[in-house]
Amino acid sequence: MPRTPSRRTALRGLVAGSAAVIGFDPFTRGWAVTDTGRPLKGVPRLDGTLHTDDASLTADAGDFGHIVHRRPAAVLRPGSVRDVVAMVRFCNRHGLRVAPRGQGHGTNGQAQVEGGLIIETEPLASIGPVQVDSSRVTVGAGAKWSDVAKATLAHGLTPPVFTDYLELSVGGTLSVGGLGGQTHRHGAQVDNVLELEVVTGAGELLRCSPTRHPDLFHAVLAGLGQCAVIVAATLRLVRAPETVRHYLLPYADLGTFLDDQRLLATEGRFAYVEGQVGADTAGAFDQFTIEAVAYGPPVGDTPDDTALLRGLRYEASGVQITDLGYYDFLDRLAASVAALKEAGLWAYAHPWLNLVLPGRSTADVAGALLGALTPADLGPGVVLLYPLVREHLRTPLLRMPDDPVPYLFAVLRAAPPEDTATVRRLLSANRSAYETVAAAGGTQYPVGSIPFEHADWRRHFGPVWKRFAEARRTYDPKGILVPGQGIF
Ligand SMILES: Cc1cc2nc3c(=O)[nH]c(=O)nc-3n(C[C@H](O)[C@H](O)[C@H](O)COP(=O)(O)OP(=O)(O)OC[C@H]3O[C@@H](n4cnc5c(N)ncnc54)[C@H](O)[C@@H]3O)c2cc1C
Known part of the structure; x- marks a missing residue:
């Protein structure tokens, strides 16, 4: 059967200053970007799956706040970090907006993106191996703190700081800070990260730490998703009580x-x-x-x-x-x-x-x-x-x-x-x-x-605003990442 534009279901007009439209071809089950109805480029081959069904879009159009609702055009359930790289590059090329979503426990649409791509991080939930000698563990961004705790406790170790509720994703809390009752002794969860693996807004897969791409490291931790998608984090561990x-x-x-x-x-x-x-x-x-x-x-x-x-x-x-x-x-x-x-x-x-x-x-x-x-x-x-x-x-x-x-x-x-x-x-x-x-x-x-506007964010970040904005320009030059925060 011929694949004509009429068989393609155009889903949404898209963002970032482009007239591009994401279309879903039910015949090929492929996802394509068109501007004037003409295919620009197909979606990359994926290890995971891309969803445009009503249930997936509706689920990711909400969050724990139940106040803001923005419907994405598609949802990626990545089968690998490679999928995140491929789809962020694809979106970057076409100026499509992207938001990673951990457990969706923001309360104000922070992980939502109208007409763009949601990357559900839940499948990126690998944990370990726990390195007992160096007291550290590398976990996927979608891992929940409850699972990280259980895995490390099997070795008598624990992350030093927890949020009150454990069913939040590592990527989600490292994007905001992660405060809890242990913070008075150990800082926030972000203060206990040794290294991150991230996909920048330009689609580059990088490792960063206090000594390797430190500007990126410091722009990602508590960086509200503005410069990169965290795909994995290496966490400091301490001895756990019984x-x-x-x-x-x-x-x-x-x-x-x-x-x-x-x-x-x-x-x-x-x-x-x-x-x-x-x-x-x-x-x-x-x-x-x-x-x-x-x-x-x-x-x-x-x-x-x-x-x-x-x-x-x-x-x-x-x-x-x-x-x-x-x-x-x-x-x-x-x-x-x-x-x-x-x-x-x-x-x-x-x-x-x-x-x-x-x-x-x-x-x-x-x-x-x-x-x-x-x-x-x-x-x-x-x-x-x-x-x-x-x-x-x-x-x-x-x-x-x-x-x-x-x-x-x-x-x-x-x-x-x-x-x-x-x-x-x-x-x-x-x-x-x-x-x-x-x-x-x-x-x-x-x-x-x-309710927060751009000027409020500038005031919020105060002395670090300039460096944050520079990192955004460097690592997400087209400004496609996480519009739901309303910062840039
Ligand atoms: C019941 C409850 C209890 C809570 N208790 C605490 C607490 O004790 N201490 C505390 O500090 N906070 C607490 N929070 C707040 C919580 O830490 C944040 O809302 C956190 O962002 C939620 O994690 P999530 O996995 O649901 O993230 P999401 O809501 O999915 O995402 C939050 C933001 O981070 C971005 N993001 C998500 N994953 C990534 C990633 N991998 N890379 C880059 N950006 C990403 C999203 O795009 C979004 O902007 C609580 C929230 C709830 C609902």
């Missing part, structure tokens, strides 16, 4: 809670320190809890409650102390996530607000923001407030306030997705909160949903 002791310490006032957190962060007597803020029965956000964890053997001695709790000013009546296996501690959210999914709340809109406050003004700024927060505006979500230690946060693009102990302040809101008026109002509240925090010398941790 068990941990988990403490929940209640506080009646913000000032004492913050002071004790600061003490714990700077002294480092616990391996992990976070904190949560809850509402009382009248709806005031004035219930504070420090969550702290001490590691047991073989990393530390059996935790000594008296020594660990000495000098802390918590409310003794509500203390909870639990011994847990190390992996059970890392995976502690699994049961609540399953319950949220069961109740349909995982599919709620998540207009998340993630800020980093300078320690010196955290009591005032967090106090004001908590004073204005209502249980209705949080919905079935949580508020996190915990200290970081600046000297361990060395990745240039992970922006931090100029303060030795900044605090992460996260209002992890949830609202019914059909209630678009409420979602819009919460997005606008996020913007106001960001303005307050920026005026006090703070910034955002860019995983949430704060």
Whole structure:
């Protein structure tokens, strides 16, 4: 049968200043780019598969936020790193936009691309071998932290820092930073990467590290996907404990809670320190809890409650102390996530607000923001407030306030997705909160949903903007990568 343009289903007008159209030929099951209906060039031969079916496009048109929806023209499930190279080169040649997608747990369309190509990294999930002697492991970008933990724990080793939720991809969290309760001792996940393998926006496969293409390395870690697609990462490992002791310490006032957190962060007597803020029965956000964890053997001695709790000013009546296996501690959210999914709340809109406050003004700024927060505006979500230690946060693009102990302040809101008026109002509240925090010398941790323009990004990156923009010009000269961040 002749292959005529009429047999080709044109999917979308495409982007990046070109009039190109991606077309899918159902006869050859091939994907082609046309400008005036004339084929420009066929799609490269792939080890994996390219999808243009409705289910694939619809799935990758959304994310955990359930707020922004942008439909791609095609989805690559790579069978190899070679596929990523081939398709990025193809898109680069034709000026088509591309976004890698790990687990799609951004909340504001960060991994979406209208009319372009989504590269699902999930198939690139190889792990290991774990190199015990040099305490490192190389993993595919699509590997989930839960699987990395299980594989390294089999050798008594662990990545030093985890996000609270383990089912995020390595590439996804290394693109944003990766903060957790261990950050006060070890920095962010990006501070514990030894080497990356990436495909630049120009389609070049490169290895980079602090000594090899350092400009690229520093533009990719916490670089929000703007210069290259991470295909693999070599991670630093440390010895893992077998068990941990988990403490929940209640506080009646913000000032004492913050002071004790600061003490714990700077002294480092616990391996992990976070904190949560809850509402009382009248709806005031004035219930504070420090969550702290001490590691047991073989990393530390059996935790000594008296020594660990000495000098802390918590409310003794509500203390909870639990011994847990190390992996059970890392995976502690699994049961609540399953319950949220069961109740349909995982599919709620998540207009998340993630800020980093300078320690010196955290009591005032967090106090004001908590004073204005209502249980209705949080919905079935949580508020996190915990200290970081600046000297361990060395990745240039992970922006931090100029303060030795900044605090992460996260209002992890949830609202019914059909209630678009409420979602819009919460997005606008996020913007106001960001303005307050920026005026006090703070910034955002860019995983949430704060309306942000190009000028805001310039302000966000501040002194490193110039180098970031240069790296973008060098490694993604046609500007095809990750438009959903709205940076360039
Ligand atoms: C329930 C939940 C809990 C969370 N807890 C924490 C936490 O404790 N600490 C913390 O720091 N963050 C946390 N986050 C935020 C999370 O780290 C980020 O949203 C992260 O980007 C999600 O990873 P992902 O695999 O879903 O990435 P995606 O949402 O798929 O992608 C995020 C961004 O990175 C880009 N990207 C993805 N893969 C690559 C790659 N291989 N190369 C280049 N760019 C890429 C995407 O294009 C997109 O712009 C949490 C999020 C959720 C939903």
